Amino acid sequence: MKKPIKETLLWMFFTKHCLYCNKVVDRKSDVCEDCRENLPIIKDEKCKYCGVEKIRCNCKNHRKGYDGISAPFYYEKNIRESIRLLKFNGKDFIANQLSDDMAESVKSDFKDIVFDMICFVPFSKGNKLTRKYNPSELLAKHLSKKLEIPLKPTLTKLYENENQRNLSMMERIGNVFGVFDVVEDADIKDKTILLVDDVKTTGATLSNCAWILKIRGAKNVYCATVAITPPKKDKK
Ligand SMILES: [Zn+2]
Ligand SMILES: [Zn+2]
Structure with a gap:
């Protein structure tokens, strides 16, 4: 039965x-109670290279293109649902909430770093046509306000690559190679940049973006994401 108006x-x-x-x-x-009990928070102490708790880290300090990564959550439990809502439902209040947690994480993990600017992992032209907005851009906008760091859309995606989801680690690295570049009038020389994305899985996308930023003159690139896929060894 319909509810009365x-x-x-x-x-x-x-x-x-x-x-x-x-x-x-x-x-x-x-x-809600479920979320309060089940938020998969990444607690201190974190590995500065892969962003997960040191007791769960198996990156062996393997350096990527970026100088460090900070995320408040593991990509599991209710955070998977939050990110699904963020990606496909255009729920701005979710971006607002998640960026609050990202801001806290960045402030604590990168407390000694002064950022000159924020940028985000871009959509390709193809993505822009089929999806109304880029969740990474939305998070970066909120984060820029909260951290009072200017947002500068700096990266561009040159062509459409295969979705990373079903690829192996090595395939992912190849799949993103040469996909990104810096926009022509970007002023990034000697800048310390905070690069934003929604989720870090293998880090191949973020690493590639960081490399190209550095090739084009950036001094340091640190990453901020909502969530990080937990290391494989403790997956059941
Ligand atoms: Zn909830
Ligand atoms: Zn690590």
């Missing part, structure tokens, strides 16, 4: 939704 309007304006998964929550809380 008055009830529907009341529901629309006065119900509160969980900041992470959009489930209706009690008026006194911002986060």
Whole structure:
């Protein structure tokens, strides 16, 4: 049975939704019980190269194109759902919430670093036609306001590559090689840059973006993502 109009309007304006998964929550809380209990937080101490807790890190300090990465969460449990909402539902309140957590993570992990600018992993022209917005750009916009660092769309994607999702680590590295470049009028010489993306899986995309930024003159590139895929060894 349909709800009466008055009830529907009341529901629309006065119900509160969980900041992470959009489930209706009690008026006194911002986060549902499930999310509060299950947020896959990456706790200190973190490995500065791969961003995960040192006890779970198996990167052996293997350096990528970037100088460090910071993320508040592992890409698992309810954060997977948050990122799905962010990517496909255009839920700006999710970007706002997730960027709050990213800002805290950046402030604590990179407390000694002064950033000159923020940029993000770009969409290709093909992506732009089929998707209304780039989630990495949305996160970067929020983060720029919260951290008071200017946002400069610096990178461009030269052509459409295969989705990284079903590729092996080596295939991913090849798949992103030469895909990105810096826009013509970008002023990045000797700059320290914070590069934003939604999720880090193998780091191949971020690494490639960081390399090209450095080839074009950037001094340092650090990355900020919402989440990092947990290291393989503890996957069941
Ligand atoms: Zn929730
Ligand atoms: Zn590590």
